[in-house]
Amino acid sequence: MTLTQFFQNVLNGLSIGSVYAIFALGYTLVFSILGIINFAHGSVFTLGAYFTYMLTGLAVGFNGILATTRLPFALPFILALLVGSGLAGLVGVLIERLAFRPLRKRGSDRLLSLVSSLGVAVVIVNLIQYLVGAEAYSYRSDPFGLGQPTVNFGTPERPIPVRSVQLVIFAVSVVILIVLTLIINRTRLGKALQAVAEDTVTARLLGINTDRLILFTFFVSGFLGGMAGTLVATSQSITGPYFGIAFGLKGLAVIVLGGLGNIPGAVVGGFVIGLAEAFVPSQYVAYKEAVAFALLFIILLIRPQGLLGRVQVQKV
Amino acid sequence: MTDFFNTYGNLMVLMVFNAMLGLSLYLPLMAGQLSLASPGFYALGGYIGAVFSTKVFQSSDGAFPVSYVLLEMLVGGLASGVLAIVVGIPALRLRGIYLALATIAFVEILRVLSLNLTITGGAIGIFGIPQPFNRPLKYLYIAGPLLLFSMFFMYRLERIRAGRALTAIREDELAAGAMGINPTYYKVLAFTLGAILAGMVGALSAHFLNTWNARQGTFDASITYLTFALIGGSRTFVGPVVGAMLLTALPELLRFLGGIDQLPQSVRDLFLNGRLIIFGLLIVLGTIFFPQGIITPRLWERRRRTKAVRPAESNL
Numbered sequence: 001m002t003l004t005q006f007f008q009n010v011l012n013g014l015s016i017g018s019v020y021a022i023f024a025l026g027y028t029l030v031f032s033i034l035g036i037i038n039f040a041h042g043s044v045f046t047l048g049a050y051f052t053y054m055l056t057g058l059a060v061g062f063n064g065i066l067a068t069t070r071l072p073f074a075l076p077f078i079l080a081l082l083v084g085s086g087l088a089g090l091v092g093v094l095i096e097r098l099a100f101r102p103l104r105k106r107g108s109d110r111l112l113s114l115v116s117s118l119g120v121a122v123v124i125v126n127l128i129q130y131l132v133g134a135e136a137y138s139y140r141s142d143p144f145g146l147g148q149p150t151v152n153f154g155t156p157e158r159p160i161p162v163r164s165v166q167l168v169i170f171a172v173s174v175v176i177l178i179v180l181t182l183i184i185n186r187t188r189l190g191k192a193l194q195a196v197a198e199d200t201v202t203a204r205l206l207g208i209n210t211d212r213l214i215l216f217t218f219f220v221s222g223f224l225g226g227m228a229g230t231l232v233a234t235s236q237s238i239t240g241p242y243f244g245i246a247f248g249l250k251g252l253a254v255i256v257l258g259g260l261g262n263i264p265g266a267v268v269g270g271f272v273i274g275l276a277e278a279f280v281p282s283q284y285v286a287y288k289e290a291v292a293f294a295l296l297f298i299i300l301l302i303r304p305q306g307l308l309g310r311v312q313v314q315k316v
Numbered sequence: 317m318t319d320f321f322n323t324y325g326n327l328m329v330l331m332v333f334n335a336m337l338g339l340s341l342y343l344p345l346m347a348g349q350l351s352l353a354s355p356g357f358y359a360l361g362g363y364i365g366a367v368f369s370t371k372v373f374q375s376s377d378g379a380f381p382v383s384y385v386l387l388e389m390l391v392g393g394l395a396s397g398v399l400a401i402v403v404g405i406p407a408l409r410l411r412g413i414y415l416a417l418a419t420i421a422f423v424e425i426l427r428v429l430s431l432n433l434t435i436t437g438g439a440i441g442i443f444g445i446p447q448p449f450n451r452p453l454k455y456l457y458i459a460g461p462l463l464l465f466s467m468f469f470m471y472r473l474e475r476i477r478a479g480r481a482l483t484a485i486r487e488d489e490l491a492a493g494a495m496g497i498n499p500t501y502y503k504v505l506a507f508t509l510g511a512i513l514a515g516m517v518g519a520l521s522a523h524f525l526n527t528w529n530a531r532q533g534t535f536d537a538s539i540t541y542l543t544f545a546l547i548g549g550s551r552t553f554v555g556p557v558v559g560a561m562l563l564t565a566l567p568e569l570l571r572f573l574g575g576i577d578q579l580p581q582s583v584r585d586l587f588l589n590g591r592l593i594i595f596g597l598l599i600v601l602g603t604i605f606f607p608q609g610i611i612t613p614r615l616w617e618r619r620r621r622t623k624a625v626r627p628a629e630s631n632l
Contacts, residue, residue, distance in 0.1 A: 037413060065585070102604045111350055112603045114416070115546050118539045119599030126592035249424060249535060252417055260413070290428035293421035300418045301406045 007153060007160045009278040015166035017274020018173030023228035023247065024254035024266040025180065026092075026221035032197040032261035033217050036110050039117040040095050041225050042248020043124035044088050048226020049233040049243060050128060052077075052084035053137050063133025077143040081172075085226040092222020093215050095120050100218075101211075121248075128241040138237035144168045169231045176227060177267060180220070184263065193217065197261070246289070253296035259309025268307060325453035327568055329524060331561045332459040336517045338544035338556030339466055343510035345550050346479070347503050348486030349408065352538035353400075353419035356426045357511040359533025360399065361392030361518025366442040366528040367435060380446035385458065385523060389516040396515025400508040408503040411489075423533055431530045441529025445522050455524050459517075463557075466513060470553035482506055547602045549609025558611050566598070567591045 001009075023045060030038045057074025060066045075083060099116040142149075146164045154160035184190035195203040196213050204210045229244060254273055258265025273292045280288045299306065321328075337354055344351040365388040373384050407418045430436040437443075449455060473479040481502045484492035489499050522528045540563075548559020573579070574587030586593070608614075 099600050103607075106604075106607065108603070108607050110412075112546065112607055114350075114413070115542060116600045116603040118542070119596045119603065122539070122596030122599065123593050124596075126590065126596060130586075130590045130593060245535065249420060252420065256414075256417055286432045287428060290425050293424040293428075296421040297418055297425065300410055300414055300421075304410055304414055 004154060004158060004160050008162060010275070011153070011162045011170075012166060013275035013278030014271065015170040015274070016277065017271035018170050018177070019228050019231050019270075020251065020254050020274050021267040021270030022173050022176050022180075022224045024251045024258070024270050025177075025263065026224040026228075027251055028255045028258070028261055028263060028266040029193075029217050029221050029224075031255065032263065033193070033200070033214060034100070034104070034113075035261070036100070036113045037117070037252070038095070038100075038218075038221065039114060039248070040099070040120040040124060041221065041251065042244035043121040044091055044095075044222050044225040044244070045229035045232075045247055046128065046238070046241060046244035047091055047124060048084055048088035048222075048229035049238045050132065050137070051087045051226065052080045052230040052233070053139060053238065055080035055084050056139065056143070058137075058140070060132045061135045061137070063135060064129065064131050066131045067133070077139070077145070081227065081230050084230055085223045088226020088229070089219040089221075089223035091124075092218040092220075092225070095222070096215060096218040101214075125241045125245075134240045136237050136239050137233075139234055143234050163235070165235050169235060172227075172231060176224070180224075189213075189216065250292045253292035255306075256296050257299050257306060259306025262306060262308050265306055265308035272307075321453050322451075324568070325451060327565065329452055329455045329459060331564045332456060332463050333517050333521055333524070334541075334544065334560040334564045335557040336459075336463055336466055336513055337541050338548065338560035339470060339553060340510040340514040340517070341541040342470075342545045342550065342553060342556040343506045343513070344503065345545055346474075346486065347482040347499075347506050348489070349503055349507065350412065350416045350542075351419045351507060351510070352416055352535075352542060353403070353422050353507075354510060354514045354541050355533040355535075355537035356419075356423040357396040357400065357514035358518040358521070358537070359426060359430065359528075359530075360396050361389070361515030362522040362528045362532055363430065363436050363442070363518075364388060364392040364395055364515070365519030365522035366445050369446050369523065370442055370444065379450065380448040380523070382448045382458070385448050385520065389458075389519040392519035393512040393516040396518075397508050397512040400511030401504060404504040404507040404511075405500070408500060408507060420535060420538065423535060423538060427530050427533055430533070437529065439530065441527055441531075442522075443527035445526050445528065447526070448523060452524065455520065458520055462516065462520075467553060467557065474553065478502065478505065543599050543602075545609075547599065547606070547609055549611035551608065552611060552613050555609045555611040559609065562610075563595070566595060570594060 023041075026044075027037060027041050030036065030041075054060075054071055055075045056077055057071055059068055059070040062068060095117070099120045100113055103113045103116060142165075144165065146168065148164060150161040151164045151167060152159045152161055184193060192203070192208045192213055193216075195206070195208060196210055200210055228247070232247065233243070250273070254269040255261075255266050256269075257272060258267070258269030273295060276295060277288050277291050280291060303309075337358060340354045340357070341351065365385070368388045368391065369380060369384065373380075403422060407415060407422070410418055431439055449457075474483075481492065481497045484495065484497055485499050485502060493499050518532075521532075525532075541560075544560040544563055545556040546559075547563060548557065549555025570587045570591045574584045576584070579587075602609075
């Protein structure tokens with residue numbers, strides 16, 4: 001491997017790793033508070049990408065019952081990204097109210113909320129197909145208005161070209177990560193979030209409105225998922241209603257790698273898997289999809305608490 | 317009547333297959349272990365059947381011999397069983413959500429492997445798998461007895477030491493261990509039995525479907541089998557069987573409802589094209605309103621109790 005390839009791999013790995021990180025944070029925030037995995041997160045990722053597509057004023061394809069409709073307005077891409085992610089956040093809130101809260105109030109088995117979130121994922125994926133069809137959708141070319149397709153990190157004689165959209169994805173993700181870290185560590189809301197994550201009952205006794213906080217968590221989780229969906233879609237395209245399934249599964253590998261419910265862990269895990277995938281040699285590129293799951297399997301066998309996780313004392 | 321069997325022959329065979337796949341997921345669930353690995357073993361069995369019948373046994377003219385199919389099922393079951401022991405011994409140290417995630421990773425790794433190996437036909441898969449029967453319905457000659465045998469096996473299992481040990485582990489693993497039950501042994505046993513069943517069904521299913529590719533063992537299938545067990549009921553083996561049959565027939569039922577002329581067009585359209593949306597909604601509603609599933613032991617418990625009480629009293 002030449003030095004050029006090495007730098008390219010590092011930059012590409014950081015770029016996709018940062019998207020893994022913000023997506024996986026959506027899983028891990030919910031897990032840290034409720035101790036459950038929201039399997040509908042991958043479908044929220046898909047929805048976010050579609051929302052942004054619609055908000056930029058592009059028309060729906062010819063299949064599905066919404067065929068060829070378009071919104072009467074068109075937002076600039078950055079605004080559409082934020083509003084689309086916000087809508088995905090609202091879907092997250094809806095999922096909590098319809099699929100998680102009823103089960104929680106009945107004190108049901110946690111495995112059941114896993115199943116109901118899978119049910120929600122089935123509904124969302126097929127609703128998308130029903131409404132806008134199964135074809136692939138692409139944003140307008142160069143959605144961020146960058147002008148040039150690649151940026152050269154090397155010298156003119158020895159170029160190290162990196163796709164500029166990857167750099168924007170990295171930048172946006174890092175900004176989101178910083179904002180989220182500040183919210184969690186510096187605001188009252190974030191402190192309350194940490195308290196609920198530590199012990200829900202005690203937090204409620206101390207006067208924290210846990211139900212509202214859970215809603216807030218689902219909003220943030222959905223927002224992050226939708227944002228990740230749009231960012232990934234800018235570098236490829238929306239491949240159809242199943243766009244988020246593979247990413248959703250990979251996100252699971254990320255959070256397990258970092259430690260379930262561990263917020264810095266999700267970020268570390270995202271970058272580790274992003275870099276590991278970027279360094280798969282080109283002749284084995286077909287096996288790239290298996291890297292995250294192989295890591296997941298290995299980490300579960302040798303260190304189930306994850307890279308940054310604490311060992312949980314088993315209670316009788 | 318012949319028309320009925322011709323139209324619904326495929327469906328009936330699928331219902332029987334799925335009932336067995338539901339049982340395969342239910343076996344580890346008896347010990348409280350949420351394993352989503354069944355589709356992986358189902359895919360493995362299918363590939364064994366497909367490779368044997370297209371490459372090893374060069375079939376002469378006429379129908380493929382049934383004895384070869386049975387042999388393939390045997391090999392498929394054994395191979396799945398061996399793989400289950402190898403994977404199960406390390407993986408079943410994990411509990412709850414961790415085991416579920418490890419088995420998701422296992423299924424995904426197998427899927428990526430089958431997409432890339434030459435023996436499995438890569439992304440195209442294996443097609444032109446020879447048919448042992450001239451009509452789909454005749455697959456019931458093999459699948460029917462296998463299902464009945466599995467159900468009888470489960471009926472007996474729930475009443476002998478091994479089955480009670482699994483229930484004890486489900487209720488409280490530590491207490492079961494303290495009673496002298498070796499949890500790892502019984503968990504691996506249940507996991508392996510489930511894998512053998514899935515592998516056998518896979519080998520038969522390869523003939524039934526005529527083609528076999530990487531789409532046969534996916535995360536979607538894991539969800540579907542889990543839904544069979546949880547909607548049907550996870551406290552008795554009757555649950556997954558009934559759940560699998562009902563849920564497999566449901567899309568056909570919706571198709572039938574969509575054909576009723578008196579209904580408004582939009583509703584018919586939803587029944588015809590949005591069947592999976594309804595499927596997903598039923599999963600969510602099922603977990604909320606039938607947390608125990610449709611079939612619970614309580615349905616027949618009362619009758620048994622009146623019989624059982626008297627001998628117990630006479631012992632006092």
